[in-house]
Amino acid sequence: MARPPLEDEPGDKRREAGYLKQFSRAESVASIFRALFKWGGLAWIATQAAEAIRYLAGEATTADIGVDVNLIAGFRLSTLIAWAVAVVAVGYGLLQRKLRRNSIERLQRRIQALEQNRDPRRSSSGLTPRGETRPEDKL
């Protein structure tokens, strides 16, 4: 007689493995479209920027500078300050992220051990100790 299924018995494993493969395939196709949009957009913006810089290096700039030197200088200074603030903000964000990951790494082992005491069958997310995607899970 066939064994009655356990209540927590996982569904059809082969089917689940099939869905995982199918999802990975779908994700691969989607990632091609995403990459095209992401990199294509950046490339298009870069060509526009290059065009603008070429224009800036040409005759129009010389004519414009004569109009109001103070205005240009003010514009350049404010742009410089804005860029400096943006760079500092991004750097600050990256440092904070590093700090957060250090904290995760420091705390996760202890939490895992404490939770394991209460639930010996405790399952894990499978992320790295720093809470990052495992290299083999990256596309």
Added chain:
Amino acid sequence: MTGALSAAFWISLSVGWIVLFWFYRDYSVDKFRQEMFALRDEMFDAANAGEIPFDHPSYRLLRSAMNGYIRFGHRLNLLSILFFIASLDEDSKEWIEENGLQARLDKAAASLPENARKQVKNYRLQMELLVAKQLIYGSPVLAASIILPAVFTMIIKFHLVMARRIRRHWRRFGGAQMDEAALAMGESA
């Protein structure tokens, strides 16, 4: 002046593009994982307080699904889901409907006391809302539109009834299939 402004505009736009498609995307994945971890911790605390047994199948299933979402949070996006659902045949969709996470959870939760059953249902609702939220906020294009994420936030914050409706549509749209993939991923971790 026009040339200088134009150059500054395009360079700023390229930086904005990088921030949106690289930094923001990483941030949104980290945020999603953090929120899913918090939900998983909340469920652990409930089990620790004796409200749901640790070894109950519904607890294990839900935890595995949460683990799966945490693990493949970086792959969660609308386009992948659309391709995934399109790649499933009718038989697979039917199988998921009959044997997927929802069906298994319903079956498992039947043996729980009323209060615990409600809790399991609530954790599942929250898990699905987090996933739906990530699909909107995690997409740089949708996030940049601002309006859609703002409307979604308002619905979730002020209208839980609407949130339940979203969940129903989400299940029809492909939530059940996503849950199944997450569960499989969580169980294989």
